[in-house]
Amino acid sequence: MSMRLVLQWVAALIALCAVRGAEPGLALIPEATYRPLFRGEKDAQEVRVAAFRLDERPVTNGEFLAFVRESPKWQRSQVKRLFADERYLAHWASDLDLGDARVEQPVTNVSWFAAKTFAASKGKRLPTTAEWELAASAGFTVRDGAKDRDFQAELARWYATPSPSVLPDAGGRANVFGVRDLHGLVWEWTSDFNSAMVTGDARGDTGLDRQLFCGAGSVGAKDTGNFAAFMRFGFRSSLRAGYTVHNLGFRCAKDMP
Secondary structure (H helix, E strand, O other): OOHHHHHHHHHHHHHHHHHHOOOOOEEEEOOEEEOOOOOOOOOOOOEEEOOEEEEOOOOEHHHHHHHHHHOHHHOOOOOOOOOOOOOOOOOOOEOOEOOOOOOOOEOOOOOHHHHHHHHHHOOOEOOOHHHHHHHHOOOOOOOOHHHOHHHHHHHHHHHOOOOOOOOOOOOOOEOOOOOEOOOOOOEEEOOOOOHHHOOHHHHOOOOHHHHOOEOOOOOOOOOOOOHHHHHHHHHHHOOOOOOOOOOEEOOOEEEOO
């Protein structure tokens, strides 16, 4: 057997395994290296991230409504203030009535605690910041979004435009991995906080869940002149796990089998 045939057979086997491991609504994000925007003096300059799966779109109002129906303690009138502030699901008419909120819009006004619990109920988890950033750095047609002119133009437009008062439905243009709405729709929670912003008090606190931040990305982390990346980092670092924001949502991730 020629080397060419061997390589073709291996490629076909890899593709078959990927298809068999696929799940509806989840995109495969290959193993890659992430370079944090900020890092401590002793932190590694690069972080190797294993392959994982990520929701193709943010969790929607309809999906979260089904969740609170099954988990009444996460309904707006029942949730404990320790786990969500007073703005939790404020855009809904009531506990189980979306009102003017549309089913397919990304759910917002949800705390990190609520997002984490939702993900666990689906057998998933929140993505780490490194995972989210890797997925968000991909362009529409190439893996390195910095080399995709259309993607860069969209980034510039998105981050120069305030969030609309009425959010569009989830399901915008997909990147090369098949993931949609990582930019330009809502900010998104991640599972971990940025260690560069942890206070001395927090470092001694075993309950670090209360200090977790959201992760709507620092694309171009190598570029220290990227003002938008620093602006987004500042937004993430201002949050606590019980906070809710009108344009802050989430999506779920899952480990590879």
